[in-house]
Amino acid sequence: ETGVTQSPTHLIKTRGQQVTLRCSSQSGHNTVSWYQQALGQGPQFIFQYYREEENGRGNFPPRFSGLQFPNYSSELNVNALELDDSALYLCASSLVGGTYGYTFGSGTRLTVV
Amino acid sequence: SQQGEEDPQALSIQEGENATMNCSYKTSINNLQWYRQNSGRGLVHLILIRSNEREKHSGRLRVTLDTSKKSSSLLITASRAADTASYFCATDPQGGSEKLVFGKGTKLTVNP
Numbered sequence: 317e318t319g320v321t322q323s324p325t326h327l328i329k330t331r332g333q334q335v336t337l338r339c340s341s342q343s344g345h346n347t348v349s350w351y352q353q354a355l356g357q358g359p360q361f362i363f364q365y366y367r368e369e370e371n372g373r374g375n376f377p378p379r380f381s382g383l384q385f386p387n388y389s390s391e392l393n394v395n396a397l398e399l400d401d402s403a404l405y406l407c408a409s410s411l412v413g414g415t416y417g418y419t420f421g422s423g424t425r426l427t428v429v
Numbered sequence: 430s431q432q433g434e435e436d437p438q439a440l441s442i443q444e445g446e447n448a449t450m451n452c453s454y455k456t457s458i459n460n461l462q463w464y465r466q467n468s469g470r471g472l473v474h475l476i477l478i479r480s481n482e483r484e485k486h487s488g489r490l491r492v493t494l495d496t497s498k499k500s501s502s503l504l505i506t507a508s509r510a511a512d513t514a515s516y517f518c519a520t521d522p523q524g525g526s527e528k529l530v531f532g533k534g535t536k537l538t539v540n541p
Contacts, residue, residue: 349529
């Protein structure tokens with residue numbers, strides 16, 4: 317049974333650029349959620365995808381967008397990067413409803429300069 | 430938004446001692462989950478307690494939930510240096526669009 321895999325592990329981008337982060341969900345899981353964790357803070361929910369459609373969204377602007385593919389993997393895209401977007405981005409997979417908990421990946425550390 | 434509030438923010442104990450962390454939240458929930466995070470990497474799911482449960486055990490972990498007080502506690506017994514990490518409570522709120530709402534965490538240090 318494979319866990320959640322995220323790529324890349326680290327990334328440095330310039331303000332105004334665009335970035336794509338990738339996530340492969342755990343085998344058997346059909347739902348993927350994305351979280352942003354600033355330094356010293358708890359993770360904040362960005363959005364969730366189920367059956368390739370957005371299934372809930374947190375308080376993030378539209379420049380944060382995502383995709384889920386038929387194999388349940390997912391991408392997080394961020395346009396027009398700002399310095400405050402620097403954070404650890406975590407992907408979590410689960411069964412729909414998340415009532416048995418979530419499996420998190422190791423995250424992508426994004427630095428915007 | 431961050432619904433959960435862990436207490437204390439930091440805790441330092443000796444190996445073999447018990448560690449207790451508390452979590453308070455604001456809205457009605459479906460369940461509450463505890464996660465561990467080592468050195469700013471991925472979170473590891475520890476235990477999930479449903480809103481109709483009051484106590485749950487898993488190995489050296491004991492979690493309680495009091496929905497009337499909107500609070501939970503995580504007890505780690507006989508702590509080890511390897512338990513050093515940040516611990517987060519996360520609530521699955523009823524209704525709304527957010528799926529899992531985290532607090533700011535408790536940083537636990539277990540000294541050998």
